Amino acid sequence: MTAILELQNVCKQYEGSSFKLNEVSFTIPNGSIVGFIGSNGAGKTTTMGTIIGTLKKDSGTIHVFGEEFLQQPALKEEIGVVFDNMTFSNNLNTIQLGKVMRLLYKSWDQEMYRHYLKLFSLPAKEKIKGFSRGMSMKLSLAVALSHDAKLFILDEATAGLDPAGRAEILEVCVAIVKEKKRGILMSSHITSDIEKIADKLIFIKDGEIVLNVMKETLLQKHGIFSCTRNDFEQLNKANIVAYFERDDLIDVLVSTTDGLPATFTKQPFSIDDVSLILMRGVVV
Numbered sequence: 466m467t468a469i470l471e472l473q474n475v476c477k478q479y480e481g482s483s484f485k486l487n488e489v490s491f492t493i494p495n496g497s498i499v500g501f502i503g504s505n506g507a508g509k510t511t512t513m514g515t516i517i518g519t520l521k522k523d524s525g526t527i528h529v530f531g532e533e534f535l536q537q538p539a540l541k542e543e544i545g546v547v548f549d550n551m552t553f554s555n556n557l558n559t560i561q562l563g564k565v566m567r568l569l570y571k572s573w574d575q576e577m578y579r580h581y582l583k584l585f586s587l588p589a590k591e592k593i594k595g596f597s598r599g600m601s602m603k604l605s606l607a608v609a610l611s612h613d614a615k616l617f618i619l620d621e622a623t624a625g626l627d628p629a630g631r632a633e634i635l636e637v638c639v640a641i642v643k644e645k646k647r648g649i650l651m652s653s654h655i656t657s658d659i660e661k662i663a664d665k666l667i668f669i670k671d672g673e674i675v676l677n678v679m680k681e682t683l684l685q686k687h688g689i690f691s692c693t694r695n696d697f698e699q700l701n702k703a704n705i706v707a708y709f710e711r712d713d714l715i716d717v718l719v720s721t722t723d724g725l726p727a728t729f730t731k732q733p734f735s736i737d738d739v740s741l742i743l744m745r746g747v748v749v
């Protein structure tokens with residue numbers, strides 16, 4: 466599989482802040498949805514900003530469709546962006562916004578835009594300034610989907626949406642990577658959304674990637690256990706990904722459940738459980 470996006474050792478620091486995006490590397494394979502998971506302030510938006518060029522990275526390389534991304538307008542056209550705090554010119558209605566976008570994007574597809582406005586039940590003639598947060602997010606996505614983008618960067622695109630709205634957006638995400646060879650990088654604090662649609666998961670903590678894994682591998686091969694300190698000592702340390710000590714028990718994430726002591730039984734877990742151990746505990 467060719468990578469649509471490849472980050473290698475990307476670093477970024479802000480003036481006057483102790484935060485550092487530290488040697489971030491990952492790929493988005495063609496035709497895949499990558500879930501980007503991390504606590505508040507972990508560095509998700511910063512990483513995304515360096516990809517779309519709103520933030521200047523300090524070092525490292527970013528390749529989009531195999532080419533180094535240096536703000537070429539042609540490559541920018543191919544990236545569809547939905548950011549949490551995105552605002553369009555408020556005095557326009559959606560139809561007028563479409564006319565502006567047609568001037569901005571060579572590959573703007575007005576029919577496609579109309580299709581998504583209808584799909585997301587967005588009004589044609591009401592001013593955007595009256596839109597709720599959820600409506601604004603859907604409008605951002607409709608725009609991102611209407612200029613034939615190949616790479617989609619969605620930062621908290623489902624936040625603040627009602628369950629039906631979230632389901633609509635998730636279905637559209639699945640459809641766009643299926644129909645064409647495209648890729649999506651999607652951050653969300655609603656890990657159940659990511660669990661539903663992502664192929665690959667990237668966990669970021671304090672500016673560093675702490676786990677980069679295919680979802681199926683994580684759910685099938687990895688395991689989570691609560692154990693005593695004595696049991697913990699019996700584990701093969703090479704298999705421990707992270708652990709979180711609470712009271713007299715330790716929650717452990719292991720990379721394989723093969724060869725575990727008989728006292729350990731595999732328990733069902735979600736991506737949320739994995740995220741909690743990684744974010745609150747010690748990453749080995």
Ligand SMILES: Nc1ncnc2c1ncn2[C@@H]1O[C@H](COP(=O)(O)OP(=O)(O)OP(=O)(O)O)[C@@H](O)[C@H]1O
Nearest residue numbers: 479480482484503504505506507508509510511512
């Ligand atoms: N313009 C800025 N100047 C200084 N520090 C910044 C700036 N923007 C972000 N930061 C800091 O960088 C760190 C990472 O922020 P970032 O927005 O990338 O996190 P995030 O993972 O997207 O968080 P959230 O889930 O809350 O959106 C935070 O500590 C934040 O305070």
